[in-house]
Amino acid sequence: MAKLLSEDEIMEALTRLPHWKREGDALERTAELGSFPQAIQVVNRVAEVAEGADHHPDIDIRWRTLVFRLSTHSAGGLTEKDVSLAGEIDGIVDDL
Numbered sequence: 001m002a003k004l005l006s007e008d009e010i011m012e013a014l015t016r017l018p019h020w021k022r023e024g025d026a027l028e029r030t031a032e033l034g035s036f037p038q039a040i041q042v043v044n045r046v047a048e049v050a051e052g053a054d055h056h057p058d059i060d061i062r063w064r065t066l067v068f069r070l071s072t073h074s075a076g077g078l079t080e081k082d083v084s085l086a087g088e089i090d091g092i093v094d095d096l
């Protein structure tokens with residue numbers, strides 16, 4: 001099972017992920033895309049990466065605004081898997 005990150009490790013990771021904030025046991029990012037189809041394209045690309053990593057975000061879709069929440073349910077908090085997927089999501093959002 002993935003190892004929970006320490007408080008220091010979480011703080012350090014957040015300095016490298018300026019779009020993300022901590023919400024309890026999760027990392028959260030809001031992304032506003034240019035249109036609903038673009039938002040769905042982002043969701044589809046994130047779904048592919050998430051399935052490949054076997055690590056799945058919660059995603060809230062409201063028109064062209066997406067809210068991603070990352071947490072490792074099996075570990076009961078944040079792990080390197082969440083930090084890694086956060087970085088991948090940033091890349092996908094930036095790409096569009």
Ligand SMILES: C[C@H](O)[C@H](O)[C@H]1CNC2=NC(N)=NC(=O)C2=N1
Pocket residue numbers: 054055056057070071072073074075
């Ligand atoms: C069996 C499979 O590896 C697990 O159910 C995976 C699937 N995706 C997951 N995603 C997230 N975010 N947390 C998990 O603990 C998790 N577990």
